[in-house]
Amino acid sequence: xxxxxxxxxxxxxxxxxxxxxxxxxxxxxxxxxxxxxxxxxxxxxxxxxxxxxxxxxxxxxxxxxxxxxxxxxxxxxxxxxxxxxxxxxxxxxxxxxxxxxxxxxxxxxxxxxxxxxxxxxxxxxxxxxxxxxxxxxxxxxxxxxxxxxxxxxxxxxxxxxxxxxxxxxxxxxx
Numbered sequence: 001x002x003x004x005x006x007x008x009x010x011x012x013x014x015x016x017x018x019x020x021x022x023x024x025x026x027x028x029x030x031x032x033x034x035x036x037x038x039x040x041x042x043x044x045x046x047x048x049x050x051x052x053x054x055x056x057x058x059x060x061x062x063x064x065x066x067x068x069x070x071x072x073x074x075x076x077x078x079x080x081x082x083x084x085x086x087x088x089x090x091x092x093x094x095x096x097x098x099x100x101x102x103x104x105x106x107x108x109x110x111x112x113x114x115x116x117x118x119x120x121x122x123x124x125x126x127x128x129x130x131x132x133x134x135x136x137x138x139x140x141x142x143x144x145x146x147x148x149x150x151x152x153x154x155x156x157x158x159x160x161x162x163x164x165x166x167x168x169x170x171x172x173x174x
Contacts, residue, residue, distance in 0.1 A: 004048075004071065011072030015042055018075045033088075033135075034121025036080045043076035085120075093124040093132060093148075095157060105140040116143060 019040040029035040051067035087096050097103070102118035109115035123135040124142070132146045133139040148155070151168040158164070 004069070008070065008072040011045065011074060015040075015073045015075050022078060032121075033090075033123045034119050035085075036082060036120070038078040038080055040078055041076045042073050044073055045071040047071065090123060091125060091135065093126065093155070095122045095124065097122065104143045105134060106143050107140060 019042075022038050022040050026037040029037075047068040047070050049066060049068055051063065053064065053066040054062050055066075057063055082100075084098070097120060102120055103122065105117055105119060107115055107117045117140070119134070121134065121136075124132050125135050126148050127133045127139055127141075130147045130150065132142050132148060134142075146163060149165060149167050152165050153168055154166045156164045156166075
């Protein structure tokens with residue numbers, strides 16, 4: 001057995017280990033709101049040419065094919081799955097996006113990107129100021145900000161994203 005075959009086998013084990021890590025992460029986050037699963041893309045490595053096609057063999061015939069031996073596999077990258085997930089009934093202010101799109105939320109501006117991030121996680125709640133924020137450890141605010149009045153009876157979101165609130169003091173949504 002040659003070192004090449006051992007290295008080829010080791011490259012396969014390493015690539016499969018990465019695929020297993022990605023699968024484990026997908027399983028661990030199956031109930032995480034807005035989580036997008038990943039898939040692993042593989043790519044074969046270089047090939048060693050042992051015999052060229054068309055070379056004359058011992059009986060005087062020309063070989064129709066060559067002999068190429070692959071040197072293994074590697075992970076070329078991972079891809080996010082942007083398909084819609086299942087809708088899970090949730091809290092009073094939870095919303096979902098049907099089709100393409102993201103919620104824009106405010107984040108700390110460490111990278112100089114304007115302090116915004118995008119998510120499909122639609123679990124929201126009111127903070128102490130009545131603003132709609134994400135239900136996570138950081139309570140990121142929606143952008144543009146949206147304040148829910150204390151006397152709100154119902155919220156309606158139109159297909160174009162316009163939010164209307166019906167309050168106890170108003171006869172029509174505003």
